Amino acid sequence: xxxxxxxxxxxxxxxxxxxxxxxxxxxxxxxxxxxxxxxxxxxxxxxxxxxxxxxxxxxxxxxxxxxxxxxxxxxxxxxxxxxxxxxxxxxxxxxxxxxxxxxxxxxxxxxxxxxxxxxxxxxxxxxxxxxxxxxxxxxxxxxxxxxxxxxxxxxxxxxxxxxxxxxxxxxxxxxxxxxxxxxxxxxxxxxxxxxxxxxxxxxxxxxxxxxxxxxxxxxxxxxxxxxxxxxxxxxxxxxxxxxxxxxxxxxxxxxxxxxxxxxxxxxxxxxxxxxxxxxxxxxxxxxxxxxxxxxxxxxxxxxxxxxxxxxxxxxx
Numbered sequence: 001x002x003x004x005x006x007x008x009x010x011x012x013x014x015x016x017x018x019x020x021x022x023x024x025x026x027x028x029x030x031x032x033x034x035x036x037x038x039x040x041x042x043x044x045x046x047x048x049x050x051x052x053x054x055x056x057x058x059x060x061x062x063x064x065x066x067x068x069x070x071x072x073x074x075x076x077x078x079x080x081x082x083x084x085x086x087x088x089x090x091x092x093x094x095x096x097x098x099x100x101x102x103x104x105x106x107x108x109x110x111x112x113x114x115x116x117x118x119x120x121x122x123x124x125x126x127x128x129x130x131x132x133x134x135x136x137x138x139x140x141x142x143x144x145x146x147x148x149x150x151x152x153x154x155x156x157x158x159x160x161x162x163x164x165x166x167x168x169x170x171x172x173x174x175x176x177x178x179x180x181x182x183x184x185x186x187x188x189x190x191x192x193x194x195x196x197x198x199x200x201x202x203x204x205x206x207x208x209x210x211x212x213x214x215x216x217x218x219x220x221x222x223x224x225x226x227x228x229x230x231x232x233x234x235x236x237x238x239x240x241x242x243x244x245x246x247x248x249x250x251x252x253x254x255x256x257x258x259x260x261x262x263x264x265x266x267x268x269x270x271x272x273x274x275x276x277x278x279x280x281x282x283x284x285x286x287x288x289x290x291x292x293x294x295x296x297x298x299x300x301x302x303x304x305x306x307x308x309x310x311x312x313x314x315x316x
Contacts, residue, residue, distance in 0.1 A: 093137055094133070094134070094137035094138075094141070094149060094152075096133060097130050097131075097133030097134040097156075098130075098152065098156065100126060100129060100130035100133065101127070101130035101131075101134070101156040101159070101160065103126060104124055104126040104127040104130055104160070104163070105127075105159045105160060105162075105163045112124070112125040112126075114128050116128070116172050117131075117132070118172075118175050120169075120172040120174075120175055121169065121171060121172060123164065123169070123172050127163075130156065131156075131157070131160070134152075134153045134156060137149070138150060138153060147187050150183055150186070150187050151183070151184065151187045151189050151192070154179075154180040154181075154183035154184045154187070154189070154196075155180070155192060157176045157177075157179050157180040157183070158176070158177070158180040158192065158195075158196050158199075160176050161173045161174075161175075161176035161177040161180060161196070161199070162199060164176065165199070165200075165203040170203075170207055173203065174200060174203075174204075177196050177197065177200035177203075178196075178197075178200065180193075180196040181194075181196040181197050181200075181219075184196065185223075190223055190225050191225055191227060193223060194220055194223045194225040194228040194231065195227075195228060195230075197216050197217070197220045197223070197231065198217065198220050198228050198230045198231035198234065199230070200216050201213045201216040201217040201220065201231060201234050202230065202234055204216060205234060205237075210238060210241075213234070214235075214238050217231055217234055217235040217238065220232075220235070221235065229262050229263035229264060230266055232258055232262050233258070233259060233265060233270075233274060235258065236255050236256070236257075236258030236259040236262070237255075239251060239254070239255035239258070240252060240256060240259065242255075243255055256281045259274065259277060259278060260278055260282075262274070279298075283296065283297055283298075287306045291306070291307060291310040291311075293306075294307045294310065
């Protein structure tokens, strides 16, 4: 058996340890999930699929996330004299629901929380009222506008889910990510569905629920949207970890190819993490050809394992 075949098996235990360290920053009870600083433009998330195939858009993560065209209210939970107010009591209709939703995800200053209508604990009353208004307004929407407004509803649920997930409100966030994806798929908005599921997959990994994350990311694979770089990267991480644990060099190589080929990720932290991981993968691949390449490692443990592999199995 050649060094090319044996090196991944030799490194299996090391890879599992390395992955645990990398994912540990997500899984630590003292850390917080990353905030996605870069998102697809709103118009791309709302794009309708072609009849014959899924619509691709290029550079989905190439610009900073744009807020919706209508600005959210600026009082942010207080009146101008600093006293609490309840905008949810005065807003109505579909447009009011959209404004209330935008306000809900742009403030941390909530004075009232209520039981979640889907039975997942408590959520801010403002967010609850926005979702209630969106659902009620859809029932009164003319048939020719219903699909478009349903997608607006899915987009707002997506933003609510991210807000809740970033505060580790797991059940409430998970339900909204899934609901947003389902509504988006029904309305032929594969971009929004794919991104909603990939974000859910990320947070499930952060919450140390890798088996559920794998199922969700496999759903992303079925959608297979070209813009969903995060979903492919996360699935590559899970596959790499599984390949290492099972000493499967072919699976390991395929998983690493995913990580090497992926496009831009939606946060600087994830980009930095992937850059380090890509350097490690490239090192091991170059080290397969010659023991001299082992000396290029930036980590002593890498160098020792690499030299040991060449000493025992040779380069043939």
